[in-house]
Amino acid sequence: MISVASQFSEVPGPRLIEEGAFSGEAFLDQQLRPAFLAAESDGATLMIDLDGTQGYATSFLEQAFGGLSREFGSTRVLKVLRFKSDEEPYLVEEITGYIGGADE
């Protein structure tokens, strides 16, 4: 499992590293991609806990999850990732949209 708040930042930032700290690009590079590949090779799922942060910009989520999908394809990504978002339940649908939209 990856908890964004405790393992990355309570203040997720912008899209790209050059735009500011705790970006979606940094999250993808440092946490998401390595954990995704590890989970996939183990035949396991990867739970992403989105709770506990101050909030998310759409660009952060799109760069992280849409970026992962652009790299590996939405089918592979959706097969592995699971989401927990009790504080903002609508984020799950939003992220799923970014993952699916990356194939277009």
Add this chain to the structure above:
Amino acid sequence: MKTKGLRPKRQRSLRRIANKHLERRLRNRGTRNKAIWTEPRAQFIPAKWEQIELAAPRDFSLIREPERLVAHLNDITSAVGTNRVIVSDLRNIEDFSTDALLCLIAFSNDRRFSGGSAIQGFEPTNAEVLDKFRDSGIYGRRFLRFADGAFRPAHGTIQRVNDKIVRGNFAREMIEFATLRIFGQVGPLKGVYTTMIECMNNTFNHAAATGEAQQTWWATVYCDTERRVAFFNFLDTGVGILESIRLKYTDRLSRLFGLKDNTEFLQEVLEGKIGSRTGLDYRGNGLPQIVKRFEMGQLSRLIIVSNDVYADLENNDYRILPKEFSGTFFHWEISYDRHYQQLEIDD
């Protein structure tokens, strides 16, 4: 400077040199000045500079009187010139909102608008308005000493970030400032955080005409603790939303021939129908996200002013302004009554 013990001629010479340095420092300081002075001539401005006073609108507010405030800002920027001090005369204002102060400070600190002039102002003379004015955070103090001698936390804060990056910690600080005063406890406001990050990101990516990150952004929050409402404002003095979008050929023609005006284009941008200047399909969702958070009830009273458009989304009021506003401005509110559930407060 110590000149005691030196010969008189040497003392005079040193004083002349010191005065020249001082005058140069004061001249530069004048153009970076952020303070509002009560004296007719601020003591730091050289006496030979021409002073031009411009009366501010009686309701000094961008969100309530956008036409008058934008006209006043345009008058200020039109009056700038070398060795001039432009004074925004707030002495007779009857009310104000912090968004107008934010605009005044931001434009006066942007050399593209202030040029070689110092831009200052006179404080309001109405006692009640003056209290609120000083409490707004305009002088940069978080605690103010009142007539009874006690220090109390200010109700407002005005912040500038000019390192041109997106700062999540900054957004959190402003939210904590507001939640402590409105809800009595510190807590997250997800919609406000998302909105602030989107605004900063928008400035970073779109405010500069060349596409490079060149713009400073400003933010304020003012808390009316009696009504338990926090007023947030965000501003950049860039090219504006409508100069930074990528229009289709047909839309460019529509605009050219007046078939569509900028209120329609802004609505399409907010609905996500007009893409990002980058041309990438997966970008350009920042402004629609802000609107989505507003429609979900996480923010109230969302107002956007950019280029020649004023948009009050809560009242569905979209207007063309007679004079152009240089930049992009966002306003939203958080109130105890409407938003306490976000902090999971038992009411």
